[in-house]
Amino acid sequence: MRLRDVPRNLALLLCVFTASFAGPADAHNSRAPLNTSGLPIANLTHGQLHVMDRYRNAIVDLAARQVSPDVETRTLYNFVNLQFAYCLWGLVPGALTNEDNPFNGCSHAYLAGSKALLDQLQRSSGDPAKANELASRIQSDMLRENTALQICSNGAAPLNTGEIILPEWAGVPFNPLKTLLIFIGICILTGLLLAGFRKSNKEAA
Structure with a gap:
């Protein structure tokens, strides 16, 4: 799997995982x-x-x-x-x-x-x-x-x-688990995007 495909695939997995907590349980x-x-x-x-x-x-x-x-x-x-x-x-x-x-x-x-x-x-x-x-x-x-x-x-x-x-997360005004998952996912995706960008610059150089 190419590095530039990792963020996109990880984002898809994160969306599926987060959706399992976002909906009624x-x-x-x-x-x-x-x-x-x-x-x-x-x-x-x-x-x-x-x-x-x-x-x-x-x-x-x-x-x-x-x-x-x-x-x-x-x-x-x-x-x-x-x-x-x-x-x-x-x-x-x-x-x-x-x-x-x-x-x-x-x-x-x-x-x-x-x-x-x-x-x-x-x-x-x-x-x-x-x-x-x-x-x-x-x-x-x-x-x-x-x-x-x-x-x-x-x-x-x-x-x-x-x-x-x-728990019925939809009934909770603030969902700490969902918020934590989104935060972790954003950090991971940001890191992978930066790594891919740096690799692309090195290859171009």
Whole structure:
């Protein structure tokens, strides 16, 4: 590939990559997952979301301490951590309390994944006592807080480890990820253009 073709090809790739963040990402997950190649995950009601948020760290820590986890446990563990990172580690205000928040859909994903991970630990762990204890505490909290009655539109459809739920970037006034990508792309393209210009001058000389 010729050097002068690199900026044009890179620009095309950058546009495609950036477009994946610029458009709606179905964060408000009211549909069935398009990719069902992974493990199915039951969604949560709005009330269950708040309970699971209190126990997510304990569940992930317990999963990380498993000596020989099975494939399903590893898959769910990776899904929860990846989904949590995509949802900016749960740091966005109102992500759990407001179902219209652009990050509410991805919050459902990593917390529902945490519940599925705990269920899997109960089934597959060599010593399920701690998993059973966590599950019992979570169940008690859910019953006490009547979480099943607190319905949320983002909890209507099931999830799947084969499909990551991204935040609804179109609903965010300032998109830091998109801005960063554009800035990096401009810097790369500028550098390549300057390198190509200098090479052309040397060849002409």
